[in-house]
Amino acid sequence: MAFSLKYADALAVVSISFVTALLCEAISWLLIYRTSSYKSLRQSIDRASKKLDSLKSPSNKSTPNSKKLDRVETSLKESSRDLSLAKFKSGGVVAGVLIVVFGLLNSMFEGKVVAKLPFEPIPLVRKMSHRGLPGTDWTDCSMVFLYMLCSISIRTNLQKFLGFAPPRAAASAGLFPMPDQKIN
Amino acid sequence: MKKARSNKAQAQQQSNGTSHSKLARYLDPNSSWDKDKLLDTLHWIRQALGLSCGLVWGAIPLVGAIWIILFLAISTGVVYWVYSQRLKIDEEEFGGHGALLQEGLFASFTLFLLGWILVYSLVHF
Numbered sequence: 001m002a003f004s005l006k007y008a009d010a011l012a013v014v015s016i017s018f019v020t021a022l023l024c025e026a027i028s029w030l031l032i033y034r035t036s037s038y039k040s041l042r043q044s045i046d047r048a049s050k051k052l053d054s055l056k057s058p059s060n061k062s063t064p065n066s067k068k069l070d071r072v073e074t075s076l077k078e079s080s081r082d083l084s085l086a087k088f089k090s091g092g093v094v095a096g097v098l099i100v101v102f103g104l105l106n107s108m109f110e111g112k113v114v115a116k117l118p119f120e121p122i123p124l125v126r127k128m129s130h131r132g133l134p135g136t137d138w139t140d141c142s143m144v145f146l147y148m149l150c151s152i153s154i155r156t157n158l159q160k161f162l163g164f165a166p167p168r169a170a171a172s173a174g175l176f177p178m179p180d181q182k183i184n
Numbered sequence: 185m186k187k188a189r190s191n192k193a194q195a196q197q198q199s200n201g202t203s204h205s206k207l208a209r210y211l212d213p214n215s216s217w218d219k220d221k222l223l224d225t226l227h228w229i230r231q232a233l234g235l236s237c238g239l240v241w242g243a244i245p246l247v248g249a250i251w252i253i254l255f256l257a258i259s260t261g262v263v264y265w266v267y268s269q270r271l272k273i274d275e276e277e278f279g280g281h282g283a284l285l286q287e288g289l290f291a292s293f294t295l296f297l298l299g300w301i302l303v304y305s306l307v308h309f
Binding site: 120146150 | 231246290300301305
C-alpha cells in the first residue's frame with residue numbers, strides 16, 4: 001500500500017487540527033478545569049445526577065417523593081447553568097485561538113483541493129465540502145470540510161480521553177434550562 | 185540467562201493477560217454497570233468501529249454514499265448487540281434504547297468519514 005503526495009495537504013490539515021485541539025484543551029485546563037469552583041460544580045452535578053437516576057430508576061420499589069424529585073432536579077439545573085457560565089467566560093480565549101487557526105488554514109489552503117471524497121455529497125454538504133474550489137467535481141474536498149471533521153472527531157475524543165468532557169447531566173440541562181412545567 | 189528469559193516471558197504473558205482481562209472486563213456481562221461506565225464503554229466501541237471501518241474502506245477502496253448507510257447500520261447493530269446480547273443490559277434502567285444507541289454516534293461518524301477520506305485520498309491517488 002503506497003502513499004502518494006498528491007493530497008499530502010490533508011495530513012497537514014489533520015496535524016494542525018490535532019495540535020490545535022491539544023492547545024485548546026490545555027488552555028481550558030489552565031483557565032477552567034483546574035479551578036476549585038469548576039471541580040466542586042462537577043461533583044455536585046455528578047451527585048445530583050446519580051441521585052436523580054436512583055429516584056427515577058424502575059428498580060426503585062418505593063414511589064419517589066415528588067418534592068424531593070423537584071428539589072434534586074432544580075439543584076441539577078442550577079449547577080449545570082453555573083457550570084455553563086463558568087466555561088462561557090473562559091471560552092472566549094479558546095474561541096479566539098480557533099478563529100486564528102481557521103484564518104491561518106484558510107489563507108494556506110484557499111482554492112486548493114486537499115483531499116478526495118469517496119462519495120458524492122448531497123447539495124447541502126457540497127456548500128462546505130466544495131467551498132472555494134473551482135469546477136464541478138463534487139468529490140473534490142476543501143480544507144473547511146476536512147477541518148470540520150477533524151475538529152469534531154479529534155476534539156470530542158480528546159476531551160473524553162483526558163476526562164474533560166462535560167457531565168452528561170449538564171449537557172442535557174443546557175445554559176438556559178426550560179422552566180419547570182409543573183410550576184406553571 | 186535462562187532464568188532472566190523465563191522471567192521476561194512470564195512478565196510479558198502477565199501484561200498480555202492484563203490487557204486481555206481489561207478488555208474482557210468491559211465486555212463482561214457479570215460486572216456491575218453504572219450509567220456513566222456503560223455509556224463510556226459504548227462510546228469507545230463506536231469510536232473503534234468508526235476508525236477501523238474508515239481505514240479499511242479507504243484502503244480497499246469502497247466508494248459511494250451507500251457505504252455511509254452501511255457503516256451506520258453496522259455500528260448501530262454492533263452497539264445494540266453488545267448491550268442487549270453480550271452484557272444483557274436492561275435498557276430501561278439506562279435511559280432506553282435511544283440514549284444507549286446515540287452515545288458517541290456523531291463523533292464516531294465524523295471519525296469514520298475522516299479515516300475513509302484520508303486513506304482513500306492518500307492511497308489511491
